[in-house]
Amino acid sequence: MTALDAPRKPYDIDSLTDVALRVFAERGYDGASMDDVARAAGITKASIYHHVSGKEALLERGLGRALDALFAIIEEPEAREGRAIERLRHIVARVAETTLQLLPELTVLFRVHGASKSEREAVERRRAFDRHVTEIIAGAQRDGDVRRDLDPRLASRLIFGMSNSVVEWYRSGTLSRETIARAVVAIAFEGIAARRG
Amino acid sequence: MTALDAPRKPYDIDSLTDVALRVFAERGYDGASMDDVARAAGITKASIYHHVSGKEALLERGLGRALDALFAIIEEPEAREGRAIERLRHIVARVAETTLQLLPELTVLFRVHGASKSEREAVERRRAFDRHVTEIIAGAQRDGDVRRDLDPRLASRLIFGMSNSVVEWYRSGTLSRETIARAVVAIAFEGIAARRG
């Protein structure tokens, strides 16, 4: 054990992916260089290639993490059983929580636009997630629990647009994750207006 | 008049900014090359430099357009006079409309993260806009028109996060701008849940 200063990082694929995602989230994937990642990891650029095949592999692993986390949510029992509006409430809350918990991963995912092959696959998986939620909203609308003047697809996009936007400003501190997730659900379902009576 | 085929583009700073913003919005500022812009304009890369000083100047002009449009909104009479909640309603609706109208400009603005000097200035102006709206929300809360369990700053960020997210998926077609702007306001103030009674 070199007990001096170096914490002696493990430097495996996963820990390098952690570092890379933080850098990608901060500088943007295109704007971040492998040297940036290397410096953040306390290692040389060439050494990264001993562990991963390249820059895009780091992105791909990050996108996979993010999407796996999202799809895990819609597999949860509370997202599969019960009234549509309650399933929706659960999903929205859990997506917001997960976004705050896996902030770098989801920051990168939400900014991807299909430039490369792995990006295009990620966009496709996101669309599948979106379709699933849109279906639930349509169901809740049929139940009479969601106002009928809203297009389900539009509502889905706006709600997750609101939820996803936390990656643009959240920095751990002042507001707790719970507070934010609760606010997302509150606005999405009841809005900011004070209830009358 | 060369009535043949060439539409004989004007190729001034503004028209090149138009083209550049569309390219930046599609590929991302970092991901877009000056060759991409040149090709989209039907001109050579070198020729662009006859009209503008460089890539960042194109970005700066685009960010200026976007921010000017946003600040023009809070100068409108409906945003300055009357009950806070009604001023807020007006601003949210107008921001959504403006976003859809100046889509490339605001797409680029919403993705900027302060990498260069002009980006940092744009971020600062956005923050000023946000502070202004946050103040209005706080006022509406004091009036009893906004529920008290929401932090005004958080509410402001989430509402505009929802509104701004349209740049990620809107393509002129199926849904009209009015429909979208109305949905943004509807969800922000009343939420998607059906009213009881």
Place this chain on the structure above:
DNA sequence: GCGCCCCTACCGAGCGTTCGGGCGGGGAAC
């Protein structure tokens, strides 16, 4: 002393930008 892990040094490609020149039309000179 063998193998894993990281280093220094380097490569070709692509970037934003610059340079010098060519082309073409409009106005002045005659």
Place this chain on the structure above:
DNA sequence: GTTCCCCGCCCGAACGCTCGGTAGGGGCGC
């Protein structure tokens, strides 16, 4: 009306630099 030149506009080519990625050597632990 013809000639000539100037100047705005655009191009091909190349510069310096940084990028993602590679080659090969060295050192440390087992």
